[in-house]
Amino acid sequence: MRFRPATFAALALIALTISAPVRADDAARLFRDEVIDAPARLGWKGPALSDETRFAVAATGLTWQPAVDGAPLIVHDKHGAAYADAETRYRTFAELRRSDRKKEAFAWALSLLLDPPSSDSAWVTANDYLSSYGPDVDKALVGVLQAPEKLPLLPTHQYAAMDSLTRRGSPRLLPLFLTLAESSDRYLRSRAIAALGIIDYHAGPNRDTVPGLLANPRESSISAVQERLISEQVRRAATDSNWRVRAAAALALGLMRDDNDALLLEKLARDRAYISTGAKSSRTVVYPVRQQADAALARFNRQHPIPAEAQGRDADKLARGGQDVTKDASGIRRDQQSRVRFVEAAW
Numbered sequence: 001m002r003f004r005p006a007t008f009a010a011l012a013l014i015a016l017t018i019s020a021p022v023r024a025d026d027a028a029r030l031f032r033d034e035v036i037d038a039p040a041r042l043g044w045k046g047p048a049l050s051d052e053t054r055f056a057v058a059a060t061g062l063t064w065q066p067a068v069d070g071a072p073l074i075v076h077d078k079h080g081a082a083y084a085d086a087e088t089r090y091r092t093f094a095e096l097r098r099s100d101r102k103k104e105a106f107a108w109a110l111s112l113l114l115d116p117p118s119s120d121s122a123w124v125t126a127n128d129y130l131s132s133y134g135p136d137v138d139k140a141l142v143g144v145l146q147a148p149e150k151l152p153l154l155p156t157h158q159y160a161a162m163d164s165l166t167r168r169g170s171p172r173l174l175p176l177f178l179t180l181a182e183s184s185d186r187y188l189r190s191r192a193i194a195a196l197g198i199i200d201y202h203a204g205p206n207r208d209t210v211p212g213l214l215a216n217p218r219e220s221s222i223s224a225v226q227e228r229l230i231s232e233q234v235r236r237a238a239t240d241s242n243w244r245v246r247a248a249a250a251l252a253l254g255l256m257r258d259d260n261d262a263l264l265l266e267k268l269a270r271d272r273a274y275i276s277t278g279a280k281s282s283r284t285v286v287y288p289v290r291q292q293a294d295a296a297l298a299r300f301n302r303q304h305p306i307p308a309e310a311q312g313r314d315a316d317k318l319a320r321g322g323q324d325v326t327k328d329a330s331g332i333r334r335d336q337q338s339r340v341r342f343v344e345a346a347w
Contacts, residue, residue: 027059027136030103034058046148053154055136056143060114061107062153068092073107074153081152086117086339097129106130110140113164114157116339120214123340127168138173141165159187159338166191167342169198171220174230181233186331190248193237194342196230197252204299210254211295212344217255231256238264243273243325244332247292247347254296262300268293269304274322275346276315285315287322288347 034041038054041063049057057063062081066073071092075084083089089111096105112126130137144161147154162180165173177199180192201209201217209217222230234256237249250268253261271289278284290308297304310318 027106027133027140028055030106031055031058034063038063042152044151046150049148049151050143050146052139052143053146053148053151054143056140056147056154057151059107059110059136059140059143060153061111066104066107068096068104068108073111082156083111083115083153086112086115086122089115090117090119090122093126093129106133110137113137113141113340114144114160118339120341123164123167127164135170135172138165138168138170141168142173142176156335157338159333159336160340162188162191163338163340163342166195166198167215167340169195169201169215169217171199171222174199174222174226178229178233181237184331185333186242186244187333187336189237189240190242190244190347193234193245193248194251196234197248197255198342200227200230200234200252201255202257204257208299210251210292210343211298213251213255213342214344215342231258235261235264238268242331243271243289243323243328244347246271246273247289247345250289250292250296251343254292254299257299259300262297262302265293265297265300266302266304269297269308270306272321272323273325274319275326276319276324277326278311282312283315284311285309285319285322286346287318288345292343292345292347 028035035054035058038057039049042057061073071088072084073089074081089108093105093108093112096108099105109126109130112122113130116123116126141161141164144154145158147158149155177192177195180188181196183189183192198215198217199220199222201219203219234249234252237245238253240246240249246268250265253265269290271287271293273289274285274287276283276285287308290306294304294308307318
């Protein structure tokens, strides 16, 4: 299934929320000329690009092809445009952030939000650096989500852009997440549900979070109406037909920490979907929804007796009566691979 973002009219609702006054170090100023001429510089003949996508085209370097010491950020071959090796980009970014080359540093850092090396520290370092630009980073990531299918580079990183937006969890993007929580793309829907939980995070007595969460949620000043909209979407997702969406709902319910949701989490802790990995004699079986529900229940000081993971012979026993979703890729794009993580889980 090809990805079709929510209608541009719906996504346009966020345009005002992610705009901000120009600052001396604002990315909008860094890339002003490239944004204006983005379609012409690309030779783009397709549908009109949204303001966010024009900005993303400029901020990623597509229109000016940045290189440092002869090493390009973006490489081109018969398959099209792609980012250079991730580890090399990370090292180059480390050099750039020590210099005053803000334009190049922004582009290299953004590449690490979209295509990081295996080390999570690279994503964190790049995100920390870009956070000084405020909403401009979200604007670039939204622009990637809105990119037309045949645009170079950007469409292949739409899942990574969504994962990065989820991990950043900006309340400014609440309209976007509410819209994508109803997407036909199950990957995007699951991320939107998780993001809603991050936005509606309620700290416990010890300001704890859900175990395994890599995002850093903070309590947000959202209205009672917004909280109700979030709660309705998340509770609906808890009964979704897709296991990824149910896992995201379990994560979100734990972050929201509403005592009325404890029984719903107990139900999710008995979910039948499991993933099997490894050879038959030493395989591991993990129930991703149960695993997420168990982590969420810890915030309610509750434990569930049904295990969520087992290995070897115990894995065979645990799998009985379950539903194997190891190869289930229904409702998601097979051409998308995201190395961005916001939770330590396999969904």
